[in-house]
Amino acid sequence: MHIMYKIFKSLIFFTLIYMQKCTAEFSTEDCASLGFIKANLLCSSCDQLKDFSLDQLVDHCKECCHNDDSAPKEKKYARAILEVCTCKFPAYPQIQAFVKSDRPTKFPNLQIKYVRGLDPIIKLLDKDGIVKDTVAIEKWNTDSVEEFLNTHLEKEEEDDRSYLKTNQI
Structure with a gap:
């Protein structure tokens, strides 16, 4: 049967x-x-x-x-928050490798937030700081996370007034 x-x-x-x-x-x-x-x-x-x-x-x-x-153009977001629990790093070694590497520094509009007990996710925010999308990344490797952020995060504009950062009073 x-x-x-x-x-x-x-x-x-x-x-x-x-x-x-x-x-x-x-x-x-x-x-x-x-x-x-x-x-x-x-x-x-x-x-x-x-x-x-x-x-x-x-x-x-x-x-x-x-x-x-x-194909529709990839939507760009102003900021992203990668939320992860350090106690779950052994279950997600690729996410741990991304977080502990220098790769996050390539994204000035990325924040890493440690949330107890949470499986790794990326929250995508608009320019007003409102969460517009959430993506589960537990099966991703370090390259996938970096590629996703390169694709979906707006690039920080190089401002001609960068001298102001070094000449602040």
């Missing part, structure tokens, strides 16, 4: 995929069941699957992707 249920479920799934293929692109749920995040998937990424001998995934990937030229 259990095996029949699995076969039936698989048959329904493949029928759904076939119907989607005939009518339109996959829905967000269809893409998620295939392992793709439709909202973030650019078609140029699908082309890279061939480099890893994953040719069989390209067709499904193309049904879930956005054209790079029509």
